[in-house]
Amino acid sequence: MVIKEERPITLAEVYDSVGDNEKAEGVKKFLKTFIKIDGSKVKELKEELTSLDLIKLKDSHIVKIIDFMPEDTSELNKILVEVSLDEEEINKVLDVVKKY
DSSP states (O other), X not given: OOOOOOOOOOHHHHHHHSOSSHHHHHHHHHHHTXXXXXXXXXXXXXXXXXXXXXXXXXXXHHHXXXXXXXXXXXXXXXXXXXXXXXXXXXXXXXXXXXXX
């Protein structure tokens, strides 16, 4: 097996990509306990967060934000430990997340 591409994906995207067999049902049930956003809205949210053009936010950070859906500054800072966003950037991210 050859890995052609490596990119971070959200839990909702994992849920959507899991097959439809008996094992998959167990995986889907497990994932459902952690998913905080409907899979159909993930792409839209990801695009909106990317369009903020925050240089410090990488794709992996955006995926974490979508998976955890932070509601305030302290929750966002716990997710983005290695990234230091200023107050304006934090508010932009939280405003986008609150829409969903």
